[in-house]
Amino acid sequence: MSVTVIQSGRHARKRVRMREMCGTDELRAAAGEVPELLRGLLAPTNVDDLDTNELDEVTVSDRDRLLATLYTESFGDVVTCRNGCTRCGEAFELELSMQDLCEQMMAGGDGRCRRGAHGDYATEAGTRFRLPTLADQSRLTGLPQERTLAVLRERCVEHEADGEDVEELMAEVGPLLDLELSATCPHCDADLSIPFEISQFFRLAMARERTWLVREVHRLATSYRWSLSEILALPRSLRREHVALAEAEAAARRRRT
Numbered sequence: 001m002s003v004t005v006i007q008s009g010r011h012a013r014k015r016v017r018m019r020e021m022c023g024t025d026e027l028r029a030a031a032g033e034v035p036e037l038l039r040g041l042l043a044p045t046n047v048d049d050l051d052t053n054e055l056d057e058v059t060v061s062d063r064d065r066l067l068a069t070l071y072t073e074s075f076g077d078v079v080t081c082r083n084g085c086t087r088c089g090e091a092f093e094l095e096l097s098m099q100d101l102c103e104q105m106m107a108g109g110d111g112r113c114r115r116g117a118h119g120d121y122a123t124e125a126g127t128r129f130r131l132p133t134l135a136d137q138s139r140l141t142g143l144p145q146e147r148t149l150a151v152l153r154e155r156c157v158e159h160e161a162d163g164e165d166v167e168e169l170m171a172e173v174g175p176l177l178d179l180e181l182s183a184t185c186p187h188c189d190a191d192l193s194i195p196f197e198i199s200q201f202f203r204l205a206m207a208r209e210r211t212w213l214v215r216e217v218h219r220l221a222t223s224y225r226w227s228l229s230e231i232l233a234l235p236r237s238l239r240r241e242h243v244a245l246a247e248a249e250a251a252a253r254r255r256r257t
């Protein structure tokens with residue numbers, strides 16, 4: 001069970017309790033079905049915990065923090081980015097900490113915006129807006145890339161005052177885990193800028209694990225005779241403990257023969 005406190009939008013300061021992912025959730029994550037994944041994981045226990053009918057109003061900024069929580073629960077704090085150098089073409093890995101990335105994400109902002117009672121924001125100069133939510137994002141599905149920004153502005157920006165940049169203000173109060181990281185190529189010393197975007201990174205990490213998940217299902221199905229749906233419903237850590245037991249028993253059997 002993890003708890004993340006929402007920091008922006010209508011439900012700011014609500015707690016999001018999520019149960020541990022099971023195999024079905026991992027397959028959803030690998031397919032990039034983030035809203036469905038989060039909806040299935042919510043486990044509210046108190047009145048002020050976020051419940052499923054409030055999920056659509058969660059901001060994209062908070063969604064990124066929820067994905068960071070899920071990543072850390074499944075893989076630990078270490079983030080490994082695999083890159084190709086744009087100068088020498090060699091591949092290399094960059095190791096980062098998810099906690100540091102989240103701190104980088106939340107840094108910045110000079111407090112120009114005031115948050116209103118309904119989760120909207122306003123500046124002294126008169127810019128008024130709210131942050132994009134999961135509901136806004138679902139409306140963008142299927143739209144051509146060049147239309148998405150215009151549609152988001154139509155939905156979220158009430159007024160942009162002269163001399164203010166509403167996208168900059170949105171990034172200040174609702175930053176995304178979408179960063180440009182500095183790195184040096186270990187092969188040719190080139191200074192590089194590495195893009196890191198959490199929803200894509202999380203989806204790829206879960207997609208890489210899919211092969212292991214299929215093997216674990218096979219191992220448990222042959223050892224315990226459990227059905228596919230029973231195995232996919234096991235919490236990830238419990239499934240892995242059973243796989244370790246089944247593997248140990250199979251190894252002991254091989255040694256005896």
Ligand SMILES: [Zn+2]
Pocket residue numbers: 085086087088089090185186187188189190
């Ligand atoms: Zn290089």
